[in-house]
Amino acid sequence: MPVLRWIRRNLIVIAGLLTLAYMILPNIVVMVFSFNKPNGRFNYAWQRFSLDAWKDPCGVADLCGSLSLSLQIAFWATLGATALGTAVAFALVRYRFRARGAISSLIFLPMAMPEVVMAASLLTLFLNMGAQLGFWTVLIAHIMFCLSFVVTAVKARVMSMDPRLEEAARDLYAGPVQTFVRVTLPIAAPGIAAGALLAFALSFDDFIITNFNAGSTVTFPMFVWGSAQRGTPVQINVIGTAMFIIAVSMVLVGQLIASRRKSNARS
Template identity: 55%
Template structure:
């Protein structure tokens, strides 16, 4: 029994250390967003300042890159969410031939290294003579986001109570009315979650983007280039702001989920 107690403590201790390992860099990014570095290539904390937060766009190329990442992320998210949701409905709600082939087609992009996906799209664009830039990045991002949307939305559809839809039909709702008034509202949290996932995947992607960007610069590509020339501390402002935004989003959805559970 003593040994079990010891093992328990030890496992919990390891787990807490690992959590620290996962969270430490976030704390460092937040700290560095208040740093005035001693030189362009220094990564050490030198002096506290609020300047970086006051003028986040002091290096204007960085803000252009962030804006471009948001635009690309938005377009890619809308396209991937529409394509993926339609496919998820087919997989969750219909029987058809070729189901396993479709499963493989969804699974393979998730199992393919980004390096391979990026270079293969580059090979396609070069051989087709399509110039690379904003739109080739959008195409690449939609390609790796679709699978994740399908999987997320399908999981939501599979967990839904199909008796609610049957009840709607029994109450003389047409198929379209059932879909609009029952199925879609129930599936919506899954679709929103899939869209958020797609946006974060797109916004943060470096490897696939790097091979298909031409001269277009997204935020991760800006950071990559700046790592060689010297990182402006405002990069950490963007990193911290992203973190805070995402955290608020998670908090808002959990609180909302808790409230709806209490009222129902």
């Protein structure tokens, strides 16, 4: 039958579109309910259209404070994890030293370990050290578990680099620093940027490790979890929608820049 033949030819495309719809559907629900005006405390059933939550996104007590704290932690965790992860990735790819394989395996251990185990281990460490749980313990914990993801992204990029480009730069009397800044770093930049974006998203979104090591500090995911126990305000959907739009816009801008560079290179 023609229909069956068409399905067979386009099976991969259909499966991809269904998977994409499955992934985007929760975000669409969040966006739709950001314009809802519920009768009670719970924003789970559509009542009527309203822009009240968009006009006053900080109308709920402590919401914007927790959001600001999460953004600060994610920013500094991204900087720390990206700097350390980039250095570790270059060291693992470019240098030969004892226990290199063991260190490479240990770096990826946080990715394979359950988050609750890592959270409990970090809490035990901080308590034995006598550290005061709060902003700094959360930041240290976030840098630690984001580090593995940055190393993975940067290492893959560094391994694919052509060493002849750096050799050509040295043949043209470029020094080590000049070669790194003008040749190595621009080539590795996409991997570094990917690792940084991944670290920011993971840090901003984390709940389990943060909940164990935050003490009285309340981040945005912890605020959402706490609000869900007594009633979810519409402003949470507004913040989620804004974050989704910003992320999609960044991806589209990146794709546009990449396509323009390709077209300029061809011409």
